[in-house]
Each structure stands twice: as C-alpha cells, then as structure tokens.
Amino acid sequence: MIIYLKRHWFALATLALLTLLPFFSSEYILVIAMQIFIWGAFAISYDLLIGYTGIVSFGHAMFFGAGAYLTALLMLKAGFNFWATIPVVIVICALAGLLVGLLTLRFSDIYFTLITLALGEFSFFIVWKAYKFTGGDDGLHGLPAILPGKDYIYYLTLTLLLLIYFFAKRLIGSPLGTTLVALRENEFRAKMIGYNVLAYKLIVLMISGVMAGLAGSMNAAVLRSVFPGFMSAHSTLNVILMTIIGGMGSLLGPVLGAGLVTVSQQYLSSYFDSWLLIFGVSFVLIVLFLPKGIISVASAFKFKKRSGAVFKTHI
Amino acid sequence: MYSPELYLNLALNALSVGMLYFLICSGFSLVFGLLRVLNFAHGSLIMWGAYLGVFFTRALSSFSGALILTAVIIGILGVLIEFFLIRRLYGNELFQLLLTFGLIFILDEVVKLIWGPGVIPVEKPEFLQGSVMIYGEPFTLYRLFILATGAIVCVSIYLLLKKTKLGLIIRAGIENKEMVRALGVNINKVFTLVCGMGGFLGGVAGFVLGGFSGLSPEMGFGQLINILVIVVVGGLGSFIGTAVAAIILGLSESFLGFFLPEFAMIGIFIVMFVVLSIKPSGLFGGE
C-alpha cells in the first residue's frame, strides 16, 4: 500500500489538487477545468484509435457531436432527464460506431482517413441543414441544469474523465488491448496469424465512439447548449491537436494536450489574435522533433529521478 | 420542358467547373502520385494563390503577370515545404499526414492575420467580364477563361510527362521509386521539383478560383474537402481518374445546382458513396 502511494505520488497529488479545486478557485477556473476534462475524455477516445490501434480517423467529432445533440434533443424535445439520455447515447453511439466501421474499415489506410473526413463533414452538413430539428447554425439552447451547482457539475465531469481514463487503461491492459497494439505494429502479420482484424478494429471504434459520445453529452450538459461546431472538422482538428501535442499512445498525453490547448485558447487568445498560429507551429515542431508528444518529456524526468531503478514501470 | 440549349449551357458550365476542379486537384494528385504524400495543406496553398493573385493583380497592371508571379511564389512555397519539412519524415506516412495537416493551421491563420477574417469580394478583370452567347444562352467569359487555362495546363502536364526526361523519371517514379534509384537517378531532387510543380499548379488554380468565387479564409479547407472527395472517387494515384472525377463533380454541381439546389452541396458526397460502394478503390484506382 505504501509502495503504491510512493510510486504514484504525483498522480495522487494531482488528483487531490483537482478534487480540492472548487474550494479555492473562481468559477472561471472551474469552467476551464471542466472543458479540459471533457476534451481530455474525448482525446483519450481518439488516442485509443490513433495511438493504440493505428486507426487514423479524421471524422471522430461526429461521435462527440452525436452524443451532444442526442442529449440536447432528448432533454429539450422529449423531456428526458439527463441521466436517462446516457444509455441512449451509449447505444446509439455504439451502433453508429458499428455502422461507420462497417462502411469505412474495409478501406486501406489512406482511403479510410479521407473517407472518415468526408463522413465527418457529411454529418456536420446534415446537422447544419436540418435546422428544424437541430437549430441549424444557432444550435440548441436552454438545456435545464442537471445538477444544483457548478461544483457538482465539476465533480461530475472529473468523474467522467477518470472513468474513461481507467476504462481505457483497463482495455489496453487486457488481451484485447495487446491484440490492438499488435495490429498497429504489423497488421499484415496479425492477419496472417489468423486474427480477425476487422472485428477488433470494429470493437475499438465502437468503444471509442461511445466514449466520445459521452464526452459530447457531458459537454452539452455543462454548456447547456449545443452547436453544429461540435461535429465539425474543427472539433476533430482540435482533438487531433490535443492528442498529438500531448503525446499519442499514452492516454495521459491527450489529457495533457487537452489542458494545454484549452488553457492556451483561453489565455493566449486575449494576447494574440492568432493563438492558433502558435499552436500550428508547435504542432508542426512536435511532429518533426518530438513525435511522442510533450508527455514524453515528462516521463524522461520520471526515469531520471529513479536512480538505480532498472525495471520499467508498466503503463 | 427545358430547352436543349439550356442543357448545353448547363453542360458547358459543368465542364468549366469540372475544369476548375481539375486545376485544383492536379497539384495534389501529382504530389501524391510520386511522393505518396497526401498534402492536406494543398487547399491552403490554393487559398494563398487566390489571395496573392488578387493582391498582385491590383498591385501590378498585368493580369497574366500576376498569374505567373503568383504561381511561381506558391511553387517556391511547395519546394520549401518539401525540402525543410516533408523530407524529414520520409518513411513515416502518418506523421507526414499530420505535418501537412498542421500546415493548414499555419497557412490559414496567416491569411487571417494579413487579410482579416472576412469575405473579400473580387472583381473580375475588365476584359473577362461579360458573357458570350452560345445558342441563345449566356456563357460567362470568365468560365471560358477557366476552360482555356485548364486546357493549357492539361496539355502542358501531358507534354511534360510524355516528352521530357523529367516526365519519364516522374512516370517511372510513380510506379517504382526504388528501381529509379537503382538506375542511378537522384529521385529526391525530383521529389522537391514535383512539390514545386504541385505548388505552381495550386497557385494557378487559386488565382483562377479567386476571380471566380471571391476570397475567404475558409476557402482553403473547403477546397481540401473537394480535393479529397474527387481524388477518392477518381482513384488515388490516377491522373485520369482525377480528371474524370473532377468532371463528374462539375456535372453534379451544375445540374443539381439548377434542378435540386438543396442537394447541390451533398451531391459530391452522394457520388462518392455510390462510387465507393461499387468500386472501393475509386474509378481508376488500382490499389
């Protein structure tokens, strides 16, 4: 037990800090933190695809948006309670993941990426066009508050992030997870050994889709509005940015990335008109020189501190 | 019923739009064909071609001068991108993709910085305003210009590929890079050159596009979507496929735009889904 505490002291300290945040921060900070948690969850779902399975989707925001719109529509037009929308989101996103996967996974890598981009744009377009249902450009507003205070919502989003993180971690550590990594490393070989590659990819896509959908759902609840932008390429771009800058294939990296991007968005944008430009440059620099993302710098420190320890920590 | 002249007019419009799409995609296809790199930033390069084109046309008094200058500058940009960025990532396709993707942010934001986030309407040059009557239906001079430019580019590309040693290397390299190296040809230099040509073609496309539909910082990404759909429908790696798909898209936009304007924008997606369900590698794709 003590060993556990010692080893993970940094994580536990961060967790403690986050738990205590509402007690000493302004509402503004809480709002930003919540955005980080939500997008962090979304980014983790994306990392499962790109970092662990090697699936490069450029349309992943369609799940995020789907979750958000489903929740909003059910709450506004059908009077659902927020919690009641959750199972619906899970089922629909899983089905959507299945459908999208069946449609797109049979294509080779490059085609897959392009088609997911097109599919993403297509879904954005549908949502945007169907303004009678979805409010079009203006989106939907006025979702009732789901909990009696900002603090409660804060803990809810934090819980969501933790749940998704630990679920993803469990998944990676499971036999399914190791298979996925094998797939990413050498799909051809995996196929030859007899793995049903398509089935595995389908499963990951579904799981990832559900996670993204839940994150979107939460986003709707927190903002109490939804916008077509949730489903747009812009969102996908955002989450890719976060995952890569943070460090793909690490689960924590994307959360770090979400933090960096969100905070920069908030603070840099008041100083620079084009914080996005700075991010674009950072992104390019990371792709060129630090492909494992910023979190790889953090792990380098972790190893240095351990003098003498030869064994590697499991991830 | 509608008159045959109307159909002819629509068809001519379709052809000119198709030609424009072809111009837009040609640089992308060329770069992909040889380097196997999806240059996601191509749409942004085209946008730069449009903005610079308008800028130069207003600054210089020569329309054709502005066209050439713009194309050359974007061509140089293409060379720089290959030489300093893409070259470092050979062998890693995912990161090349991400790199060109990241370039979109940079290129698009700089446009906003310099020219602002709003739409800028563009006046066509005087000698290209107005229309010509074909069988009683008007066909704008600018569309004629597009057709002419497209045709010239097409023929030039053909001549380059078929009649020059460089074209020979490119055609061979598209098929088998390693063997070209084994013959003692420095294909890396050709990569750089081809990226320059891709940029040049993008510059031309952007210049023409600017006069056609005005300027907006969103146009880069918008064109990227078009490019990707066309290239997927036509078949990645096939120049002919790109040309054919471009025409199909032109037809779809032109006819849908007239008869079913609600569906004009998703027309391309529908075409894409239909084609891919029948032939997953695209019309002329062979992978």
Added chain:
Amino acid sequence: MNILEMDDVHTHIMGFHILEGVNLMVSQGKATVLLGRNGAGKTTTMKTIMGLTPSSSGTILFKGQPIQKMRDFEIPRLGISLVPENRDVFSNLTVEENLRLAVRNGKNVKTERLEYILDIFPPMKDLFKKKGGNLSGGEAQMVAVARALVNEDALLIIDELTKGLAPIIIESLSNVLAEIKKNTTILLVEQNFEFATGICDDYLIMEQGKVVHSGKVDEIKGDKQIQSKYLGV
C-alpha cells in the same frame, strides 16, 4: 584484382539482423555466382551493395573505393548495374523508355551500345514500342538485362535471372551471359545450380546471413552433397 569486396557487412531490416557479417570477393572479368536457399540473405546482400538497403556496419569496396556510406543513387554511377529479382521493368513505360531512363550520360542510348544490345538480344528490335506491362516473362527479363547494359558498366549484378522462365529461354540466357562476360564482370544470384555452374567461374554460398563457402566452380560442379546441404536440392 577484386572489383568488389565485402568485409564483415551487417545489415538490419526493421530490427531484424539479416546480414550477420558477410565477407565476399568478386574477381574482375569473371562471373561469380552467389548460391543459397531462400531467406539466406542473397537479395539483401545485393540491395546492400547497391545502397538500397543501407548496411549497419562493415566495409564494401568497389574498385578499391569504399561505397558503404554512399547514397543509393550514387552507386550505379560508379559503374554498377542491377537486374533485380522482380525485373522491375516499368509497366507504364515503353521498352524504349525503359532503356532511355537508364542512360546516365546523355539523353539517348548510344548507337554502339544499342547495336551491342540488339546483337545479344535480336528479338528486342520489335519490342521498342511495347509497354512494359505487356511483355511476357521472358521478354521482361530480356528488357531488364538490356536496361542494365545501356551504360558500359564494369559490374553487372543479376538477381535470380532464371526465376520463372521456361527452360528453352534459360538455355539462351547461358549464351547471353557468356557474351556479356567478355566485357563485364558479373555477380549472379541464382538458385538454379546447373545454370549457374554452367557459366560461372567462382562461387559463393550463403546461409543465414553469412557466406559459408567459396571457391572455384570447377571444384563443386558435380557435387551433389553441397547441393543438398546448402541449397536444399
């Protein structure tokens, strides 16, 4: 003198240790055959020499000059031509264009060279306009070799000349090689023991990434033991 020497050359591909210390010598003016089973590392050796698969360590000397650090496209320019295992004739180019692409000095194939090629391969004169993709196996092999003869190179490396070809064509290739040998050193990778020992002077046998046996072909010509031990025949 040795036109080509490899000294303790190691090559890794995707983390796999393929060449584990290759030592070999090719004498100038002779035809040397590199024998060995599938997977012994013969093709990798060829590619390493040509720089297509860079070596991890060791020295490769061509005419006494170290070439292991040179870039792949610089090596042919020293006077080495490769006829690869899959022929790699460009299918979208005509035969004439395939030849023209190989020309290193100048725009077109030199007339004397063209005559030399047509002397060795008379059927080629009808093939010039044919697209590479429309050639038969034997024709493609012919074009692949012809392409390697376009420049007057000192060393010709041929990987699996007879693979997939009809016996009658293989027979004619013996004469072809004999003719080429008069002016060019040949390094031949072959699995066809009969064919190889018929025209080559020296031999090398590879197994598991190393050269395990070498000498004069005369010594092993009829040796069934060697054949079964190293070639699995």
